[in-house]
Amino acid sequence: MTEVARAAGVSPMTVSYTYNRPERVSPESRAKVLDAAAALGYAGPDPSARSLRYGATRTLGVVMGEHLTYAFDDAQAVAFLAGVAEVCAERGYGLLIVPTGTGEEDPSRVVAAAVDAYVVWTTTADDPVLEAACSTRRPVVVHGGPEREGTTLVSIDNRAAARAVAAEVWSGTRRPVVLSLPVDRSRETFLAHGLDPASVAYPVTRERLAGYRDAATDLGLDWSAVPVGVCRGNDESDAEAVTTKLLADTPDLDGVAAMSDRLAVGALRVSPALRVSGWDDCHLAGQHGLTTVAQDMRAQGAACASAALGGAATDHGDAWRVVSRASTGG
Amino acid sequence: MTEVARAAGVSPMTVSYTYNRPERVSPESRAKVLDAAAALGYAGPDPSARSLRYGATRTLGVVMGEHLTYAFDDAQAVAFLAGVAEVCAERGYGLLIVPTGTGEEDPSRVVAAAVDAYVVWTTTADDPVLEAACSTRRPVVVHGGPEREGTTLVSIDNRAAARAVAAEVWSGTRRPVVLSLPVDRSRETFLAHGLDPASVAYPVTRERLAGYRDAATDLGLDWSAVPVGVCRGNDESDAEAVTTKLLADTPDLDGVAAMSDRLAVGALRVSPALRVSGWDDCHLAGQHGLTTVAQDMRAQGAACASAALGGAATDHGDAWRVVSRASTGG
DNA sequence: CTGTTAGCGCCTTCAC
DNA sequence: GTGAAGGCGCTAACAG
Numbered sequence: 001m002t003e004v005a006r007a008a009g010v011s012p013m014t015v016s017y018t019y020n021r022p023e024r025v026s027p028e029s030r031a032k033v034l035d036a037a038a039a040l041g042y043a044g045p046d047p048s049a050r051s052l053r054y055g056a057t058r059t060l061g062v063v064m065g066e067h068l069t070y071a072f073d074d075a076q077a078v079a080f081l082a083g084v085a086e087v088c089a090e091r092g093y094g095l096l097i098v099p100t101g102t103g104e105e106d107p108s109r110v111v112a113a114a115v116d117a118y119v120v121w122t123t124t125a126d127d128p129v130l131e132a133a134c135s136t137r138r139p140v141v142v143h144g145g146p147e148r149e150g151t152t153l154v155s156i157d158n159r160a161a162a163r164a165v166a167a168e169v170w171s172g173t174r175r176p177v178v179l180s181l182p183v184d185r186s187r188e189t190f191l192a193h194g195l196d197p198a199s200v201a202y203p204v205t206r207e208r209l210a211g212y213r214d215a216a217t218d219l220g221l222d223w224s225a226v227p228v229g230v231c232r233g234n235d236e237s238d239a240e241a242v243t244t245k246l247l248a249d250t251p252d253l254d255g256v257a258a259m260s261d262r263l264a265v266g267a268l269r270v271s272p273a274l275r276v277s278g279w280d281d282c283h284l285a286g287q288h289g290l291t292t293v294a295q296d297m298r299a300q301g302a303a304c305a306s307a308a309l310g311g312a313a314t315d316h317g318d319a320w321r322v323v324s325r326a327s328t329g330g
Numbered sequence: 331m332t333e334v335a336r337a338a339g340v341s342p343m344t345v346s347y348t349y350n351r352p353e354r355v356s357p358e359s360r361a362k363v364l365d366a367a368a369a370l371g372y373a374g375p376d377p378s379a380r381s382l383r384y385g386a387t388r389t390l391g392v393v394m395g396e397h398l399t400y401a402f403d404d405a406q407a408v409a410f411l412a413g414v415a416e417v418c419a420e421r422g423y424g425l426l427i428v429p430t431g432t433g434e435e436d437p438s439r440v441v442a443a444a445v446d447a448y449v450v451w452t453t454t455a456d457d458p459v460l461e462a463a464c465s466t467r468r469p470v471v472v473h474g475g476p477e478r479e480g481t482t483l484v485s486i487d488n489r490a491a492a493r494a495v496a497a498e499v500w501s502g503t504r505r506p507v508v509l510s511l512p513v514d515r516s517r518e519t520f521l522a523h524g525l526d527p528a529s530v531a532y533p534v535t536r537e538r539l540a541g542y543r544d545a546a547t548d549l550g551l552d553w554s555a556v557p558v559g560v561c562r563g564n565d566e567s568d569a570e571a572v573t574t575k576l577l578a579d580t581p582d583l584d585g586v587a588a589m590s591d592r593l594a595v596g597a598l599r600v601s602p603a604l605r606v607s608g609w610d611d612c613h614l615a616g617q618h619g620l621t622t623v624a625q626d627m628r629a630q631g632a633a634c635a636s637a638a639l640g641g642a643a644t645d646h647g648d649a650w651r652v653v654s655r656a657s658t659g660g
Numbered sequence: 661c662t663g664t665t666a667g668c669g670c671c672t673t674c675a676c
Numbered sequence: 677g678t679g680a681a682g683g684c685g686c687t688a689a690c691a692g
Contacts (some may be wrong), residue, residue: 001669001670002669010678010679011678011679011680012669012670012671013671013677013678013679013680014677014678014679016669016670016671017671017677020671024677024678025677025678026677026678029677029678041465041467043441043462043465043466043467044438044441044442045442045669045670045671046382046669047387047442047444047445047669048378048381048382048387048444048668048669048670049382049445049668049669049670049671049684050442050669050670050671051378051444051670052376052378052379052668052669052670052684052685052686053382053383053669053671053672053683053684054670054671054684055684057377057378057444068415068416069412069416069419071414072408072409072411072412072415073412078402078408079402081402082399082402082403085398085401085402085427086398086399088398088427088429089399089429089430089431089432090431091429092432092435092439093429094426094429094439094443094444095334095426095427095429096389096424096425096426096427097415097418097425097427098424099418099419099421099422099424099425099428100419101419101420101422102419102422105422108374109422109424111373111374112374112375112377112380112464113377113424114377114378114381114387114389114424114444115377132373132646135371135373136373137371137373169614187342209383220551224621244689245646283666314661315610321515331685331686332685340662340663341662341663341664342663342685342687343662343663343664343685343687344661344663346686346687347662347687350687354661354662355661355662356661356662359661359662374687375686375687376684376685376686378684378685378686379668379685379686379687380685380686380687381686382668382669382670382684382685382686383667383668383685383686383687383688384686384687386669416670553677606663616676
């Protein structure tokens, strides 16, 4: 900018004004400045210097968890991002996807990102990345959970939704089972009976499990006997393997409450006649006639972005509904 | 940082070293600094100030075109972004999605984004957003086209691929037609006969059209008589409408070369027995038994990011193949 | 191992 | 309508 000022024969301030308040500069000066800028290939004020000066970046940071690319492989995550992007575009904010995935360096990358606020995709309470986002003292909005002081939570009421959908899939069954998303960040596959929700680190998984337990209790079923198959991730083929194990453990199982449509589809691949419910109401649910919990991830993404950028947090607790289809005999 | 230094009773440089080269600071000083930082809620050096000082942001900018949210609605665009994100995560670069969509302000937003390089999703040569990206003098990689001096192009050879797939779908037909993506940024729907590729602003559309023309010539068909239905975007329902118009114009049409699987599926909805080819080999192609052009968008996204961040540009010209399925009688 | 100096590029404030 | 001073927070280079 100094160079442009010299080339144009004016002071740096005039150059600055030319870009920020063109109307306060005489047409001649403006022309001189723009000519000089064109000649020197100066495209405008440096963004970093500007951010430093203003103390704001007009950028929203998004942290999608340990496997960044997962964010683009999962339809729900993509819908969520679409909602975030929509709000960002409206308000002229950049959307910065923070490069997590290495584990080790993730927290420092979060701290070092030039953003005004953070949206964090569901994780565990002890995730160092969440800690890092909060340590920057910038607004943090968490999707799904955990709830944490100083952050805003945007989530449906997973427990109530789980209770409702399990009431349907388990209605009239004797041997209900659960097909679960991971319980903690180690993401191990295992089988348990009557898994205690309190032992589960991911709040979303925990709440859904608690809701399933509620439903079991409502139906007079013994939760401590209910097999829970935990998958490594939201993945059909892993769900197939876990379903196979569940069947070995409980050959007469007759009702599968799955925490996602993809897991449900994995179960159906093993045993197409299974009574099963999913979660999300993605295109798979329609294709396979799955009873499922519908929620609008795009709206939730938009809500997260709005809240992070200073809007009021809209409550999404009740923004779900059970969609009944053939997979539960409907 | 100055405050932390004062609270810790050391100089700002010691604080800086504590964060950037901890090993060069005595354990005691380091402890004092970290204590003071914790007490003051200081999380580390300010990212903007750092970027200003270093002259680099460690952030890659991505411009997805006028409808930002489209980027998340289109499976190909998402796969592309996944590839970009993968490379960014590996190298510790942030991925900034520039908030385009307003039209008017888009170029200035591109200029004002704090990034080290740009990846631009396919557009027209006269797009002000592309101009803006180039004006910043930062490296620019364009996906699909246009080719432009000072930028790197990553693209398959659309013309050759179009020629190959049209050879298949039009083999033995008498009344071939084209179902085209938009020709320019006005994105209007219309019908033309023997549309001249040279009149088309989007390079991707232009090259595919030229390839179809090549195929027509190869097959001894008269290009000037070939109806071309241009859709407003990559959208099934629009394709349905345009196909209906094509059928009104040419009731005996017997071979549809579509520039995307979604357009092809739109055509099939109007007339399920149609001989038709698609493009992209997305999940729709498999579902509907579509003959199509397969290309790996994720790899192309990764290639764009690598090239933008200083790697060599890998050539993707031949990274396509025709997948033959039932929709062309295979 | 630690501190001093200087300046990255910009814009708010205040003069003229 | 224009310009001079100062400082946003940081770190390279160079002492000590």
